[in-house]
Amino acid sequence: MNEYTIHGGLKGINRLEVLSRTVGPSTNAFLNANQDALLGSCLDLGCGLGTVSLNIAQRVQGRGEVLGLDKEALNVAYATDMAAAQQIENVSFVCKDVFEFNEISSCNLVYARFLCSHMNNPEKLLRHVFRNIAPGGRVLIEDTDFSGHFCYPACAGFESYVQLYQRLLHQRGADANIGQRLPQLLKEAGFQDITVQIAQPVHAKGEGKLMAELTMAGISKALIQEQITTQEEIDRILFSLKKFRENVDSLISLPRIIQVSASKPKQ
Template sequence: MDEHHYLIRGGIAGRERMRVVGRVMRPTTLRLLERVGVTSGMRCLDVGCGAGEVTFDLASLVGITGHVVGVDLDETKLDLARGDAEQAEVGNVEFRLGDVGGGLGQEEYDVVYARFLLTHVPDPEGVLQLMIDAAKPGGEVVVEDIDYGGTFDHPTTDEFDRYREIYVEAARVNGGDALIGRRLPLMMTRAGLERVEVEVVQPSGLEGEVTVIPALTLENIKATAVRHEVASGDEVDRVVDALYSIARDPEAFVASPRIVQVWGRKPGVATVGPSGRP
């Protein structure tokens, strides 16, 4: 899959949106990584790492005795991430260019993680299997992804409802599933993972960056939505303007998509490094 077929605009513009999303999601992602038991000395893989928003947090959790690999197909974002790693002198991360479909290695990692990736791929079960293959026996496979059915504003506006509709449909015609979150627990259990645990989080607020994410997201999927005739460019622009007004309104409450966090253990006995759970 090349960037042309990726739902959300990539490169520098895409990275800026992911920075906002990354800041909003960081507290709940850090709590997830803590619950999973990511700790010093581990080897981790961040699949669909983008510009490394979570890769760098994984790197600081595993410390200098650990190692983190980030994989993505967007070379621009990876270059920016490599630049950030160099500037901050983070020596235990490595960013590799690649499509997940090409495989992720065999039994190499204590933790294999993906955030907001499976929603975009046409064969999420297949990608999950590749993630499981890459985990060591006893290793943890961790996924967090969206369920767009849960995003809302209050007081409700037609424009926000239309935004949700455009996103879900644009994802669908592009081969993805914007409602994948609700499918993840069963998908991971059926894939053979043990001790599967689930948490649902939903960043929301009357103000702050969380309220701007809908406008930024719709701006970034405009090309895909128009290309697939899900909406006209004029309609997208009109809805984006309305979403920015909602973001500026201190009396408008905005709830992001629900994020379903699921993690489970690959069967087998951990041979090297901490397993994260007894």
């Protein structure tokens, strides 16, 4: 897996907190639609702050356990503290790269949100999961189609941000629009019973309107490292995004989110 493009650390945690609250309802609906798959041993790959791991753990309490994996130690510590604070005992978290974990064979469910779009070989991950997940096991994956990100009315700073994000991931060998390809990638990995749906939160007010700013700030270091743009241009875009967010008549969406469910054959 290549380096995660959006910054980590405490600023990264703040962004992930806002993101988790913003996409929480659509993820919850996705889990509701696949409630029958939530049993036994569940694995959350690239779990971030563990909010989905905790959600699943509450759903399978008394009949299953959840393990969250993330390679950012601060995220794992945060998630562990949250589990303790909420007294959820059937969940644990491990600081590991997803390819370093080979104990998927005991899992009935593998979940991942906004992970594949940051990988330069997501096909390898999906094949790894297919080989190792239990027969009949289900995968639930959510990821972005960044080309569907929109605002109203038009905002030049927003358009620049959307283009720069896609260019950055492409330059690093990843794909901000991988959501469109997920069904085919899962099919090629060997999965069947593939279903697809779309979620796209849109905000006229509230912290959801912050996500474009927070993400632009989060990729600024990587943009400069890759010599894609300058700090001056980044500052101009951030100022434009802030002014646009403060416009009470503006709408800002999240990227289009593709939600895909698929199963490994039972035999």
